[in-house]
Amino acid sequence: MEFLTSIWGLLTGYILPFLIVLTIVVFFHELGHYLVGRWCGIRAQAFSVGFGAELIGFNDRHGTRWKICAIPLGGYVKFLGDENAASVPDADAVSRMSDAERAQSFPGASLWRRAATVAAGPVANFILAIAIFAVFFSLNGRMIADPVVAEVRPESAAAAAGLLPGDRFVSIDGEAMRTFEDVRRYVAPRPGVPMDLTIERDGQMIDVELTPVRTEIEDEFGNKMEVGQIGVVTNRDSGDFRVEHYTPVEAVGEGAKESWFIVARTFGYIKNIIVGREKADQLGGPIRVAQVSGQMATLGWVALIQLAAVLSVSIGLLNLMPVPMLDGGHLVFYAIEAVLGRPLGDATMEWAFRIGLTAVVSLMLFATWNDVSMLIG
Structure with a gap:
């Protein structure tokens, strides 16, 4: 019973959400191929979500087989003249086509189509x-906050560079910082990369150079990752937290x-x-x-x-x-x-x-x- 409970938890907790997300993404990807191909006059023989053996499907009035297959790790649209799901041209099949069929095949379509x-x-x-x-x-x-420093962590890159509470980020490497999230997003993927900051302090513009420190952080699920941090935080008073509509x-x-x-x-x-x-x-x-x-x-x-x-x-x-x-x-x-x-x-x-x-x-x-x-x- 405990084994069945574990299997059910794995199915509903991980596999089902994964399949929902992947199916949405794959379906729209293949739908893009299908719709533009049809618009270009190319005949689609199959529209598949998944690979391998067909589980369920139907034929539409245009002759396309819509199906869901056993291996749900991708999908494909097979156009007339394709040898396989990777759209490798089937030269033999194309050579046996009539002129009308070749005009509706993928290999027979013009380059731009x-x-x-x-x-x-x-x-x-x-x-x-x-x-x-x-x-x-x-x-x-979207919840946003002004790019204003509420606290500078001791012995951080920001502290070494002389940043103070109340400083407002204006730009980093010439890129404007409109919100505190802009600062975090710019700094996080650049550990160890020197950057030039322009900050506003008491109405004066000050140029500062610092280098984000590589720091291991852990999210709420326990996933660990390394990001760049400079050691500043904001709060509701300094950042004026608000929802932007x-x-x-x-x-x-x-x-x-x-x-x-x-x-x-x-x-x-x-x-x-x-x-x-x-x-x-x-x-x-x-x-x-x-x-x-x-x-x-x-x-x-x-x-x-x-x-x-x-x-x-x-x-x-x-x-x-x-x-x-x-x-x-x-x-x-x-x-x-x-x-x-x-x-x-x-x-x-x-x-x-x-x-x-x-x-x-x-x-x-x-x-x-x-x-x-x-x-x-």
């Missing part, structure tokens, strides 16, 4: 994220900014890994996503849907990587085709897809290793 169809998946992910953030900002607003149009703008912050933070993290300022142990795979999904589910559906927005941006970025098998790799092929005036040869494409598959599998194995190390660490 193929590029638009491929790019539509990641674009749909970004649109989904912006829409989710915009809805929440429109309904709930937005019109629907303003909320869309804020949603776009929030999505761009995730993009910039991701590229910043990758850059820090390359230059040796960050470890790659924060790269997570399905296990970590499932864990975080379960944690967010304990905070309610609002937190879980917001996680879907964050994951949607991440999936969009991942698919734009210039790796064969991914959307970004296809776009690179189309750019080369535009320059050469012809597609790459079949042999070249085959080797490129093999290399891409190896890269994707290697990344998944590395991320899974990080996940396992986190669980047993």
Whole structure:
């Protein structure tokens, strides 16, 4: 009985929230491919959420098979003329098509139609994220605080630089700081990176240089991470905590900014890994996503849907990587085709897809290793 209880807790606490979040993100990604492909006159043969054996499905009036499959770790749209879910052209099948069928196939479509169809998946992910953030900002607003220091921690970078309570952040490295959250977001991903601050003190502008200290912090769920900190805090009196409300149009703008912050933070993290300022142990795979999904589910559906927005941006970025098998790799092929005036040869494409598959599998194995190390660490 205790074993069954544990299995039920795992299913409802982690697996179900993970599948809900992933299905939302995958569905909209593939819907982007499908809708733009249809708009471009390309016939879709299958729209699948998941891989492997079909669990349930139906055919629509356009001849597309909509289905849910057994392995819920992705999805695909198979267009006419595709050999597989990765949209590798089926040269033999295309050669046997009539002119009318070839005109409706993916390989037979013009270059711009193929590029638009491929790019539509990641674009749909970004649109989904912006829409989710915009809805929440429109309904709930955002809690903000002025970028004013209430306390300087002893022996911190801020204390060493001479910051005092009452100082107001104006800019960091030339970037304006409108809220205290702007300061935290700028400093956190830059441990060990010197930065130039402009602060306002008693009506005077003062330039200060300091370097955030790498600090290990722990969130409410016990997850540990390393961030940059300078040792300042605010409070309700100094920061004038308040809820900022937005019109629907303003909320869309804020949603776009929030999505761009995730993009910039991701590229910043990758850059820090390359230059040796960050470890790659924060790269997570399905296990970590499932864990975080379960944690967010304990905070309610609002937190879980917001996680879907964050994951949607991440999936969009991942698919734009210039790796064969991914959307970004296809776009690179189309750019080369535009320059050469012809597609790459079949042999070249085959080797490129093999290399891409190896890269994707290697990344998944590395991320899974990080996940396992986190669980047993």
